[in-house]
Amino acid sequence: MAGVKRGSKIAEAIAQDILSQICDGGLTVGSQLPSETQMLADYGVGRGSLREALRILEVHGIIRIKSGPGGGPVVTGATTRDFGRMATLFFQASGITFREVIDARLVMEPVIARLAAQNCDREQREGLLAARTSTESDDAYLKTSANFHRRIASMSGNRILNLISHAIEDIFHERVVGMLFPPEKRDDVVDAHDAIAEAITSGNADEAERLMRDHMAEYARYVEARYPALVDEVVAWH
Amino acid sequence: MAGVKRGSKIAEAIAQDILSQICDGGLTVGSQLPSETQMLADYGVGRGSLREALRILEVHGIIRIKSGPGGGPVVTGATTRDFGRMATLFFQASGITFREVIDARLVMEPVIARLAAQNCDREQREGLLAARTSTESDDAYLKTSANFHRRIASMSGNRILNLISHAIEDIFHERVVGMLFPPEKRDDVVDAHDAIAEAITSGNADEAERLMRDHMAEYARYVEARYPALVDEVVAWH
DNA sequence: AAGCGATATCTATGCGCATAGTTATACGAG
DNA sequence: CTCGTATAACTATGCGCATAGATATCGCTT
Structure with missing residues (x-):
């Protein structure tokens, strides 16, 4: 080279x-x-x-x-999804698996949460607190749950990290459309989201990071259990 | 969209x-x-x-x-530089500046150092300790200094983070080729690198992260002082 | 007013031809 | 053996022509 x-x-x-x-x-x-x-x-x-x-x-x-x-x-204005799509071209070329995508999220999301706690302004705080994750229906859950993470990434104060964070998430969710936690676990998710939001909005960066790390670890365990074959699948561009 | x-x-x-x-x-x-x-x-x-x-x-x-x-x-096999190049297309479309590139590095490198401290194996440890940053000549300094960071990113245990970390660094160094710390400051850099290497190889993740954060903050200050116009320049794809 | 069909306007793609540039290889001369 | 030149084989790019598909607009009918 x-x-x-x-x-x-x-x-x-x-x-x-x-x-x-x-x-x-x-x-x-x-x-x-x-x-x-x-x-x-x-x-x-x-x-x-x-x-x-x-x-x-x-x-x-x-x-x-x-x-x-x-x-x-x-x-059209490129989206984080587009960035993620292009990233998958490189991931495929490198043989990167979905496990690594999830692991990268495991690392990035707590960092993002910490940054959000350190950087968010009043409007963003109010928005985050108002954006509760809904368990009313599958659709509502999917929408509000994803929105929660995207909102936090937007609060990180760095557009590159925002872009990367979104893109990594998009890569996974393009492959697994509409991944639902089972209904009996959603209240736990909502609780975790609320606690994270509380930590972020009160500026407790350590706590935000810790809670997000726990939350993402739970998520990763669930994905591994639910999609054992998928996690070892190489990310493909398409 | x-x-x-x-x-x-x-x-x-x-x-x-x-x-x-x-x-x-x-x-x-x-x-x-x-x-x-x-x-x-x-x-x-x-x-x-x-x-x-x-x-x-x-x-x-x-x-x-x-x-x-x-x-x-x-x-040809895509490199982290290629990934970085493609990223600059998106950055340009988003109006992202070099300041944000540096800020992203400020965030990523300490995280990478922490991961390296947690994940590296014996061979990697030995390699890192052996790879001292040289102040013998400008060339040697540039080469070994960049190699230091790349080596740590390779030890993070996650290829995506490795790719992203490299790419962000490459974006900056494609724009500013051969950026040299002045000779009188290089011993400080070498000392910082050595301390980081020591923390990583002894598995002290907190210390590795802290030292890297300090080191990158120093780097960011230097870049800002040295290239004040550049940091507000939008990253361009080319 | 709303819906449908026709028409015009654009892109998507293929085909064939052409010139120009790049590069590997072979051959000849020193 | 080494070096220079010629040749062949490829890509890079342009041009013109063609068919097919997608879509906006207009006019007509209900």
Whole structure:
């Protein structure tokens, strides 16, 4: 690897330029980029090269290409899910298993909780306390439970850690859609969430970290018991 | 984003298939994949679609495309640098600055040091103790200093965290090549590295974490003082 | 007003041809 | 044996043409 230089192909250069235009041009989700025909004229390249560039951006979730009148690339704004998807490409290449994904969460979530306890502002505190995990229905449980963790990650004060934390979680939940704790265990989850929220909002970083570590360890044990084959499965990109 | 479905284009499907073949076929760095012409026959698609697929893999560092006789895609094996590069695409899209990169390191490295203290085996311990940071020359300093951190990340016991830690560091060092602490401060760095190594190898996780946190805080202060404009610069993909 | 069908406009993909650049290999000269 | 050159084999990129699919818009009918 040492001597291998990253070749800058036309497609990559165009993709980078388009990305810069999106970022520097104040474009937001839903913004329409010039059509392919217009871009061909603007960049003075062949259709193939432009298609390659657009595909790179599309596969990262930066744009979506709309066909039909008024069509062309539309800014979609990459999500943590997109980041997680791209990460799975690397994970697959490295043979990384879901066990490692869960283990990484085991490490990251307590750290995030500690940071949240140290960094959150008043509005975030109020939001966290208000966002109780619901056991009313399976749907409500799934939604509010995931929202709990995402909210904490958002409070960490660092967008990179937020992104990574979300992405790791997304990777798992893309593979196992709608993983439900059994109903009789959900009250325990709610209690754990509440205790964590209490620790975070009262600024008790040590306690937040400890409680989250315990909570995630419980989660990891449950996943291992519920999906024993899955945890040794290599993460695949798709 | 909720309703936006990731369209699976031909190019992406082929890229995924090629990646699976690389991973499942026991191919290693340097392995030659079939030539473009052969792949066109194998997949029964147009050259443009295949080119798009190969470009996706190439931009991620999975393959390199060799021209000339015996040419075609060659497995390169993605590095943490490649992962870091892809991450910068997302960081740019999010407007993430180098300050946040450094802050993320501030958080990750102490966690990694703690994990290393908890997880390393005897061989790793011996390796870490033997790998002293050299102040003999600028080159030696750069090399051994970076190697110190990489070695610790490798000892964390989790490849994802290893990958992320490396990638975050690579992002910064791709932007600032050969960042040198001034010679009069290097002995301090060496002392810090030695103390961290001692804590890790004696299994003192708390101490390892604390020392690394102090060390990284010093590093962050130095970077801020040395590159005040850089830290507020948005990370760019290139 | 709402729904349906037709039309226009775009992208998605394939095909064939072309020039240009890169690189491995073979051959000849010193 | 070594070095330089020529050749062959590959990719990189552009161009033009074609069919097919997706989607927005407009007009007509109910």
